[in-house]
Amino acid sequence: MVRDTWATRTGFILAAVGSAVGLGNIWRFPFLTGESGGAVFVVVYLALVALIGLPVMLVEFVIGRRSERNPVGAFRRLGHPSWKFAGAIGALAGFIILSYYSVVGGWVLQYIVASFSGGYTGDTGAFFVQTASGTNAIIYHAIFMALVAGIVSLGVRDGLERAAKLMVPSVIVLLVILAVYAATLPDTGPGYEFYLSPNVDTFASDAVNILPAAAGQAFFTLSLGMGVMITYSSYLGEDRNLLNDSLIIVAIDTFIAILAGLVTFPFLASQGQDLVQDGGGAGAVFISLAAAFETMPAGHLVGGVFFIMLAVAALTSAFSILEMVVSYVVDTFDIARVPATLALAAIIFVIGLPTAMDLNYLDAYDKFANNILLIAGGLVLSLFIGWVFASDALEELGQGRGGNGGFDTYWINVVRYVVPIALLVTLALAIQEYVEFLQTTFF
Template structure:
């Protein structure tokens, strides 16, 4: 078995973790979820979920990963709690499942970069999306995106993941920032800022039952929680790094990028009179592509936006593949490249059905959002909060000036407030899945 890799620099870890978090969830899902759930009312709940639930949960993944120095499945056994390996299995399966359909969306992004450059969708963005979102072409681009992801992971933690994210994450921020500055110049964009930044309390109160699971699920998705990614990345960390400081940096940068994406999307939509939240999972492709078709220099703007989307997609996909690859790297003598290729092929195969119909991809996404992620996070919180308590507190304090009182306060938050919020989200998510299943059954009958 080969010697386990580590991050070359602390900055490399932070950027890799930010890259995992700053993915399609921020640039593809975030504007759609915001538009579909009341605009700024959703933002209020989302920000609360990120800092009150997401950040403590991220630290819980960090303390397990760094102390165990193993993949999510083996980490619990190494910490002396072999019976809890099921939690790691759940996280690893979540990563496997999410990447399967995530890669299909990544394939759409590749097609839209080309379509922007040629103006192929300018005559009808909805028809263009319908033509490319499902079918053999979607399967082929799914394979291309998966191959790009495999190529980076096969190169290793330092040479592949760290080097690539050091390039991709700053590029995402710079390109999105440039688009946000340009969006300020759009006539009629002010209504978009108002919708995005001015919460309607009545909307929030009236729709909290649907907004809460969507916001917490979005927080998990954008912070890469519940899928083993943060635990795996922390397992390559040095013992002297400050987990709270690194975690806070990652959460703030990730949230900044998500909010920045909204500052690009909503002024564009409102300047052209396009309804926010329309288009379903294809919103970023249908509505924004339609907007670029109507704007001066639309081809250039489209290329820049979808390049940002591709970089974001790749940075997250890399972390998801690393979760499942790390398990086999830790437990076999096979080369990392061989394992990455084999796992990439298996994930590609699982994702093929979602490339043949948007309703299937929507189900894949709903299962991840409403079931896998909240259940995985809840189990991990119960382990840290009620089983691994003393060691978790000691690990959190390592490399920091954090007093015991602060660490114990975090522990009690992880024991009580955070699991309660996740449990409510899980129950509401299961209710949403049941409603979807009922509607599907009615449609079949």
């Protein structure tokens, strides 16, 4: 079977940005910032993106382009089949993440309808409860997964690339407009202070929670640790400059995450809402922003635009996760793309049903997949590149750049020493925090 490739460099970059830019930036980043100390969380997150996220993205790009295979099949193609468990960790994480991500995507679709019909007028908290679990959540979960499966079934060029070229610029434009609009609202000072002025004492008192949350967010928002970037880069030609492409993707993704906070927290402050209580929690962005839109001039129109933008961003990320698992099935079992896509979408839909019925399960899925599996996946991939495949990795990184340079030496040393130590510490803290969460929530 002939394997798809990207038609253009722009298409690849926008698709990779689309994977990175999604609910992780516009839903998960603000609520984690709200419940993790505000600006100090942002500082830790930015540091981890630069020091860990960028090197690990290059790890995945090197594996993907060198192997031209999916995250599991890549290691057999590279001559190290015993390491395929590294890709399996990512595939498992992708299954779990997309299963609840689709549920949250369904919430967004419901809020689009409500924005233009006045559906969340009044008690926005009660509306979210009706939206987040039960029959409505299941129905819209199914609708969202059907949209994702429809695009992915069309393939790389006709599906993923065309969708990304339309959707990603639309998200950026709408988010910039909303951030500018937020700056014109009255009484936004506390929101900007909470978001942009870090308190070192907050980190010192809560580092055990802030560090795993920030690392998990960095990996989630950059689509790392689950093999998405291995999959996307497997469709790349040898003439592409992996370093330049990764820098562009990380820069755009980080810019959009920061923009999302510049929308959310000024909106909340302008309406006099508690930035910690209303800015934290899985449903907080929906509840608090809906309440803010209620009191704004033309608030339902602004809300409709916001949730349309959020839906577009959610879809671009969901495409990438489903493509990762579809590529594994297509490559490994030589099954046609359409039936593979539909079957996998149905399985992921079923896995997500518990999260559509109980928010505690959504929290459990999210913390396990993001704070544990993604970090573990990034750790194992980095160990493979740093200690097993280093010379070949350096050769691959030099392709499209005319050879190796000073950055290559820096990169391989960071991947060998800095990334594993940082991720081991983060993983230990995440496991500790997750055990405590399970004990207090389910036992």
